[in-house]
Amino acid sequence: MEVVMGAMGSLLPKLGQLLMDEYNLHKRVRKDVEFLRKELESMHAALIKVGDVPPDQLDRQVKLWADEVRELSYNMEDVVDKFLVRVEGNQQPHDNTGRFKELKNKMVSLFKKGKNHHRIADAVKEIKEQLQEVAARRGRNKLDGIAFNPNEAIAIDPRLRALYTEATELIGIYGKRDQDLLSLLSIEGDDASNKKLKKISIVGFGGLGKTTLARAVYEKIKGDFDCRAFVPVGQNPDVRKVFRDILIDLGKSHSDVVMLDERQLINKLHEFLENKRYLVIIDDIWDEKLWEGINLAFSNRNNLGSRLITTTRIVSVSNSCCSSANDLVYQMKPLSTDDSRRLFHKRIFPDKSGSPNEFEQVSKDILKKCGGVPLAIITIASALASGHQVKPKREWDILLQSLGSGLTEDNSLEEMRRILSFSYYNLPSHLKTCLLYLCVYPEDSKIDRDTLIRKWVAEGFVRCGNQGTSLFLVGLNYFNQLIDRSMIQPIYDLLGQVHACCVHDIVLYFICNLSHEAKFVNVLDGTGMSFQGNVRRLSLQDRNKDHQGTPIRNFTGISRVRSITVFTSAINIMPALSRFEVLRVLELSGCNLGESSSLQLNLKGVGHLIHLRYLGLAESDIH
Template sequence: MAESAVYFLIEKLTILLSEKAKLFKGVRKDFEYVRDELERMIAFLRVADGFEESDPELKVWVKQVREIANDTEDVIDEFLLHSTLNHGRHGIHGFLGELCSSLKNFIFTPKVASEIRSIISRVRNIAEGHQRYCYKLSIQEQGSSSGFVDYSVNDCRGDALLLKEGELVGIEHHKQNLIRMLIEKDLGLKVISVVGMGGLGKTTLVKRLFDDSVVKKHFQNHAWLTVSRSFKIEDLLKDTIQQLFDEIKQPLPEGTGSMNSNRLKEIIREFLLGRRYVLVFDDVWSIPAWEAIKYALPNENHGSRIILTTRLINVASSSCIETNGFVYELNPLSEEESWTLFCQKTFQGNSCPHHLIEICSNILRKCGGLPLAIVAIGGLLATKNMSRVGEWEMLNHSLGPELEGNDALESMKNILLLSFNDLPYYLKPCFLYLSIYPEDHLIEHNTLIRLWIMEGFVKQKEGRTLEEVAEGYLNELINRSLVVMVKTNDDGSLKYGQIHDLYREVILSKAREQNLVTTNEQKTMWPTRVRRLSIHNTLEHVKKERYGTRARSLLTFGVTDVQSMLNILQLLSSFRMLKVLSLKDVPLPAVPKAIFTMLHLRHLSLRNTKVKVLPGSIKKLKMLETLDLKQTYITELPVQILELHHLSHLLLYRHVVYSYLPYDCAYGFKAIKGIGRLISLRKLGYMEASCGSDTIKEISMMTELRRLCLTKLRREDGMAVCSSIEKLHNLRSLNLKSTEEDEVLDLQYLSSPPPFLQRLYLTGCIEKFPIWIQSLHSLIKVYFRWSKLRDDPLQYLQDLPSLVHLEFLVGFTGEELCFKAGKFQRLKLLNFDKLEPLRRVVVEEGAMPHLEKLVIQRCNLLERIPQGIEHLIELKVAEFFDMPDEFIKTMDPHRLGEDYCKVAHIPEVYYTFWRDGGWEIYPLEQNPADMNFRQPRTVIRTQGRRNSL
């Protein structure tokens, strides 16, 4: 954990010290000494990170290193505030390089000089500790081939095997599913990987499966091997041999104890030849661990099976690919199963007393369906007096502290910590940073990526952008089941995610301990100097004197009351070192003036505030890279914004919400003459292109753009728009919209579109289909809105190899659409909205073989469901919005609709109507007796527009 803070500081010092000019007059050698000592420690810190939990002295030393790195950065940043900054280059290297020239004549104040002397003294003491611990760790590492030891955590793994039958709620159907996979007729060797986050009961489930009499009888040989993170291949192979020979009551081959791994594998292979066997490898943490095992296992088509348990999705999938095996993802218990298990453990199978139901429901919700957590917490509550409600309330409101100080929950905490301790050094701060979010808060992918980068957690890699590296970090956390995907993009990537409540409690504690993040949920024991402050809902427990003036980040979540807003305004005046400031959802009427004193600010979010004007003082924030003004009332930007040469994300638009999507539903900002000077921009939206073609042409200078949204385009802007877009080779998302729905969006001049374009949103009348779309082989999503296409668009789109999502809103004026056999091979989502002339849709057999969701709405002349819909065997959801009664009746099972049999294979079929300010959703039930026509399953009372797909 200390490694990331040290690395960033070394990078900063190296850039400063690399300048030829004599800097910092008389203290250059001091900073060189600090840098050199920290460089010596950085590799050691990565090793120490795996040992500090078991060594209190080492833990204190690592903390001292982290604090010295933070304090050194503070000293540097403090005098940078007094410097005159000139900018022109992008990123931290450009900034610091230019900064050096302004520091040539800088005279250190007595305060700064004193702090530097103090830092040098502390570094010397830490360096002495470094030598001592290097020797100590070299001794400890001799017992671990992988450089770390599991310590007491490994001792807890056996707990899962000792659970009583009564504690196995919800396990039986999983066991039966897995038994079917084990004994299926396919005779090839298959791997079955049971995957899921820690505490889900993977080991418990597989142990019950392994001991089942059906399994015992079906296989001739059986062995259970616990792998764990720190396994040695020789020990694992010897254990396998021991179990196999013990089962047939035969002595081990002579000399087994001294054999190398290759000879041990040969013995296992020879033993298993000609046999049908089942081997369990429990707790596999890496692909190399599986690779080291698999070559000892013969495949002779006798129906043998390998079962793995793992927390890592990539380990599960990789181990199954070669054998065409199965990945069995274990999910949390349902609410009903969780309640049953909770009552069994807490009340010995009796009902929960009425006066404790609400408290217990809240506690159970924090367990999130984890059997391990439910059993552990239920066991703790079983010892409490049911008449003392206060004791139960205390656990409900302070589960985090209970995890820290309660022996009854120690085993559960250690199991959860396994996943954290196994993270590589660069992922630990990224994961702990998620403690900024309140409980149950959705984590937005794009925002999180930007925050990680702004905080300095993401290291540059050759050939990859910082965003791509951060994307890899996030995917690693998803792979390790530490971030749960709640909503995905069309390409399957994360859009919104969450972390489990119990993991959140663990990382809250860790982040506080590491002084990485402080939240106002922590009512006591704040660190002396808060580095990052996250405020949830209220400022009631936030006191100014608690954190000093060197905080690096301030983020708010759900702070809406007036008093809290006033307190925030008061706080801002002392936050001059901030790099990240997010005031999202705070009802601020204006931008606080104190913000413009924060010269280090890199990320500023005023999203969903009531701000109407952005002052010209924004030019003072020379380091600003992200300016998030979404859902504000700002419609014009000051010309001074053009002085922010590091700005990479300019996000300014406001959506007005309706029941259905009207033409004018999003408002952006008026284009500024000279906008092309912002050459570092990667995202720009929504800019109103009403200033004329000259301003549009300036966009071609922004060659770093990944996302571009232009609105209020006129027919005569077509040539300028196309000319600019052709120069944006890095563009991934393009959104173009004309001034009004009858205004032509002229795109015929675009002959060489951006080659990596993935998302295309075209809104406005298109006279002739843009045939250049056919060449976009990376295209994932296409929207045609108010396009009123006369040509059949399917002929141009049907062979796009990556197309997943296709939507038409007033997008086609023809009477028939035909999806040809073998076309649209990857399409998963299809939406027709208000195609009023449309009378017939045909789906030939073999078309859209992977379609999962079909939405048809307001197509009033469409007489029947798509002909051939029965061929869409992977279709999971069909929704029909505001369609005529005659159309719906053709599918009504209660009235024996003749098309009902064609949709009977679809798991979810709904028809929906907007009535009295809300959506009324009706299911097509498979059992006619269970349904009355137009009796809604769900009524959603909302003025919000329907989300299309």
Template sequence: MEAALVSVATGVLKPVIGKLTTLLGNEYKRFKTVRKEIKSLTHELAAMEAFLLKMSEEEDPDVQDKVWMNEVRELSYDLEDAIDDFMQSIGDKDEKPDGFIEKIKNSLGKLGKMTARHRIGKEIQDLKKQIIEVGKRNARYRSHEAFSKTVNATVDPRALAIFEHASKLVGVDEPKAEIIKLLMEADVRASEQQQQQQLKIVSIVGSGGMGKTTLANQVYQELRGQYECWAFVSVSRNPDMTKILRTILSEVAKKDYATTEAGNIQQLVIKIIDFLADKRYFVVVDDIWDVDTWDIVKRAFPATSSTSRIITTTRMNSIAHLCCSSFNGHIYNIRALDMVHSRQLFHTRLFKSDEDCPSYLQEISEQILEKCDGLPLAIIAISGLLANTERTKNIWNQVKDSIGRALERNPSVEGMMKILSLSYFDLPPYLKTCLLYLSIYLEDSTIEKKGLIRRWIAEGFIHREGRYTAYELGERCFNELLNRGLIQPAETNLYGIVKSCRVHDTILDFITFKSREENFITLLGVPILTNENQSKVVRRLCLQGVEEGNSTILTAGLVLSHVRSLILVRGLVEIPSLEEFSHLRILDLSFQPLEDHHLEVIVRLFQLRYLNLQRTKISKLPEQIGHLGCLEVLDLRGTFVKELPASIVNLRKLMHLLVRSALEYSLR
């Protein structure tokens, strides 16, 4: 697969070079001053792009190289913005005015455009000087070697096997039986009165990547049929309590309350209590991080239902003790895999069912597994890396030596990050970019494959290549991330095709850190993620929960005029002003309190490629929507729009128009 148009490694150097080549064509001959600067710049940028691609394979480049890489990448974004402004300013050169007044207006307009062209031309000259200066400061264009890479066009069934049903999960049978026993047998510590009056709870505790969620889910799947109602809900670090309670109510009542206005927290708690009051229920509350969250959730469960059961999972012993003290409970400390099960998981990913580990790799395999220390996520990550390398003793030794002794020092954090870092730097540049983009999603999100691939394409990470469409190549990227164990399948159809995925929270931590480090995505909201070394010039902005009057505070001191992607999640109270976002390409306002008047600004975002208005209060699209000539995806599902304006036919690049079935096209 060719290098992506846009990547975390090279920024937008590739499309910049393409646009510079276009500006050297016959159509732009009259702009002689700018052409002189462009010609000398194109070759310099091409050499820099090749060097950046090589450097992106280096896990720990020296400080000078890293500074240089960041400077070139950031300058590439500024250069593309300047070129786009220049091309926009001359976009209507062929229009011929009629009438005296129109000629006067046109002359004044041309004068303004000439001023704009002169200003933008000077910007391009200044940026060229900066590029040359940066290149001189780092005059070491050298190549580096990395592990060999392959791209799989389909999902490797061995990668899916480790996430499939209980019969194929490794090392789960014994702990599952132990938890079921704790849930079902009488508690000798409790009095007879306590046993009759209190529901029973088991809290599974262990570090990230140990398999707590997988274990809880297996117990849940086996036992839920024995109860009148059941629910499985993931909480995560920054919970939306209203959404969580709606999910519990939806699942136990078997009605869809998740997307309706079903009341505030207190009202939802009362509704759940009333529904569960005389029923036997089984609920799993996964991934609890703080006391306040549990204090709210536990109120929804009638404590006197002695025949009901609850499982919680958490990383913190204090939370596990709190959960158990609320009811009649047991703490279950999840154990790491023993060597037999570690080996089984490792081999399941790397070798076919009728294939053994080659004798020349057996000793190295054992050494790698010792360093993984029985952590399932570490084994999955490292085996995913090895599955995409040659089976040679030399390469496997390189991987083993790269892990170092980090896992032995701190297996829950430092070593895991080292494992994930190895897997990350083994990815080709386009896959690094696609993976880091997943940091825009909240913890425990179910990510639809189709929607994700459309975003990748609109961002420019993937493009048509040869006989393959951009979407087909997007599927290949999605499948390879599955194969490497960096994303997990969430839903599959009847034919075994993965329709959606999830990102383990430990992996999400890692890619969020890398996104901020590379100034790839800026995340603001709850919690407010800060990094004293992070660039003030924002390229992609993701607002994760902004309360009324707080968006200005969060973005204070940041330069927003070069933002290319604006993504709002978690139901904001306040929509930020879009006046400053003149270079937007991606705009996701889905599920936000958006109304028709907000579109007045949106139709002036001429570089926009992806516009998601799903589940907003929009009822009418403006006629000027046809001015968005670059728009490729328009999502109107769940809005109040009943007809489309005639100018929709001007959207020549539109590839996906997502609407409800009753929508009509109108030539009004």
């Protein structure tokens, strides 16, 4: 997995590039580079094997060795990238105004090249010595790699859309649950025109389908209201952002609300909602105090039959959301045994009424562990049916043994982690890397498919086996495989085509923990994660507060950052572009970079980012 793979995937081709004649390396340096390439290829094969084992099952010495190799691969890539920056950056344009000036430029260029070649010789020698020490510690790693053909076209399993529809139906849209909820909302069969504002809180532990149920009811009844909003909140939210999102969903433009403070936003909501029958759903609230702030924006004097629905995992929060006599709490329950079995078999045995006899008992035992939680059922079923083929029974037995005592409200997060861990370590190494990359996005993000694939390509995660095969199409295969395995959730356009994806918050929490442990992506979002050691990928998020601070300065490893993704107000702490030496991906979409922005001058440095492969400026006010 990527926690140990480091920069291997992109480093090995670069070492090959370095051996090309155009760089004219000294014979001894070429020999050392060739040694490094062969040694790293051997280690790469070993790391793939190591990556198939969960960290808690790895021998400590093996894990230490893998971490050392990972850091060495990053350091080696830094050396190669900086050498290429200096050599290619020193190419002088032809100047025909005078032979003397041209000769002078050539001499300066040759002198600089000479210094750079000397530097890389010293750096390669040092890396070689470190690599020999690491190899001696672990022994020669004579492990075979895992064969994979990335060019075999893979489409999204057409049964998946039916599967998600089935899950939605079981969770509520056509079943008993939505009828119960609609009855509580007094929408069907009642005259709601004279009723006061009613609040309903849907409560239940993670993965039960609270959001799915709320979304299903929202889509079913939204036409009965003058205006409507569906706003996800999540952990560590900013109440101002919540208010802004509600107003934007209700129909206000971003420019009308972006500069307003909390009091002004509440007043704006009161003014907008007065004399309107509205439906507002606030999804995934974690904090009672946050609700108290949000609740100030909704007046109990509304007598037009408006509805305010919240979802939460925490009973005390649901009680806080429903403190008035007219309010109601709706307790989500797990799926029944029959519904669980129906959903499980829909994914694995779609053409049969049930499972074949040999799978019958193990199916029952696995479903018992899933505890009627749709997320667990779909994730496990997708792992057992990956590649559109049912895995052999022995793998079902291995899965069953790896699961704990089963999902309950008390241990749901722990057991979901076990289930996700099985699905994650069941992925090929290239898919693990691509999945981990999704933690650059904040919770509840809608992630555009084509943009994500281009970033994967720019980061060097997508590797092509055959010449002439489009890297984008290989990346599309990766994307489709992650959907097939239910690690990401598809978002369909009006034509029924997948154009984006989202990540369930439990899955995101799982991969963020893996990424943090591996130092794969560093997230700065105001919630306490700090920079430790070398940072390779940086995500500046604004989910906790509006960043008003000064740009990051005391960050010694900034020159080694390969990827930086910035979200909206976090642009205020963005360092100067001149500080990045090997940047490949620069994502500034959605940030205010217009003439009034303080970052405008820094953007002139983009032209000096010689390794840049992806630049995102959509909706950034750049013209």
